[in-house]
Amino acid sequence: MRKTLSSLRKMYRSGEKIACLTAYDAGFAHWVAEAGVDVILVGDSLGMVVQGHATTLPVTLDEVVYHTQMVQRVNRTAWCIADLPFMEDVDLATTLKAAGRLMKEGGANMVKLEGGKRILDRVQAMAEIGIPVCCHLGLLPQSVEKHGYKVQGRDEETAVRILKEALELQSAGADMLVLECIPAALAEQITRELNIPVIGIGAGADTSGQVLVLHDILGITLGKPPSFSKNYLQESASIQEALSSYVQDVKSGAFPADCHLIA
Ligand SMILES: Nc1nc(=O)c2c([nH]1)NC[C@@H]1CN(c3ccc(C(=O)N[C@@H](CCC(=O)O)C(=O)O)cc3)CN21
Ligand SMILES: CC(C)C(=O)C(=O)O
Numbered sequence: 369m370r371k372t373l374s375s376l377r378k379m380y381r382s383g384e385k386i387a388c389l390t391a392y393d394a395g396f397a398h399w400v401a402e403a404g405v406d407v408i409l410v411g412d413s414l415g416m417v418v419q420g421h422a423t424t425l426p427v428t429l430d431e432v433v434y435h436t437q438m439v440q441r442v443n444r445t446a447w448c449i450a451d452l453p454f455m456e457d458v459d460l461a462t463t464l465k466a467a468g469r470l471m472k473e474g475g476a477n478m479v480k481l482e483g484g485k486r487i488l489d490r491v492q493a494m495a496e497i498g499i500p501v502c503c504h505l506g507l508l509p510q511s512v513e514k515h516g517y518k519v520q521g522r523d524e525e526t527a528v529r530i531l532k533e534a535l536e537l538q539s540a541g542a543d544m545l546v547l548e549c550i551p552a553a554l555a556e557q558i559t560r561e562l563n564i565p566v567i568g569i570g571a572g573a574d575t576s577g578q579v580l581v582l583h584d585i586l587g588i589t590l591g592k593p594p595s596f597s598k599n600y601l602q603e604s605a606s607i608q609e610a611l612s613s614y615v616q617d618v619k620s621g622a623f624p625a626d627c628h629l630i631a
């Protein structure tokens with residue numbers, strides 16, 4: 369049976385950690401789901417790990433639709449989030465048209481978009497239509513050319529802004545939030561103050577769940593993987609075993625360990 373928003377909320381309320389991984393094609397989606405991953409993210413990180421680009425910016429809506437179709441053709445158990453690509457969120461009409469395609473053509477269960485204050489009207493409109501929304505704060509890969517791949521929220525002013533934006537996104541109707549590369553204490557505070565599941569990546573252990581990029585946990589990333597990730601294939605006899613270990617470690621709280629925390 370497929371995870372639903374209500375089953376994810378139930379996990380969240382009971383304190384069961386939500387295990388999330390990216391997948392971009394049918395073969396991997398099958399084994400990721402089989403390993404017991406709760407949420408599959410068809411991330412625009414596909415631009416980097418699949419297409420070989422240096423950033424996620426070149427990824428198109430057609431491409432995310434295509435990859436979501438491949439994933440959803442075989443995924444029967446995981447909740448599936450599709451990323452809204454760079455510039456598909458510039459205004460309300462563009463956002464709704466793109467989100468509609470990810471749901472209708474891609475078969476996504478939820479749409480994720482980066483940013484806070486800037487996109488409040490878009491989050492509210494999607495929520496009113498009935499599109500489940502995941503927001504994304506902290507390090508925003510689509511803003512890399514302006515801000516770089518840098519930890520966000522180390523200074524008090526930015527930390528306060530991120531917390532405020534998280535609360536505003538929740539009020540606008542966000543159903544879930546990804547926090548990327550922020551100090552663990554800030555992620556813990558945001559998770560505590562919100563009443564929707566918060567999924568962390570490089571954000572410490574005290575969120576409702578964890579997400580990593582598939583290629584990073586299998587050690588097949590082009591170039592250096594982020595320091596908050598872990599190569600699970602190194603200590604596993606097969607890809608299937610590596611995926612299962614990741615799920616187990618998220619559920620038990622063994623991942624992230626102290627060595628995966630950003631300094
Ligand atoms: N392979 C891969 N893994 C990811 O986690 C990932 C992607 N690609 N692409 C999309 C975004 C971009 N992400 C990134 C990319 C680089 C860093 C990085 O270089 N971080 C430094 C820390 C920087 C600092 O200390 O300020 C690191 O050493 O981890 C972090 C997140 C996370 N996402
Ligand atoms: C890093 C995660 C959260 C993401 O947005 C992606 O894989 O594109």
Ligand SMILES: [Mg+2]
Nearest residue numbers: 411412413451
């Ligand atoms: Mg992304």
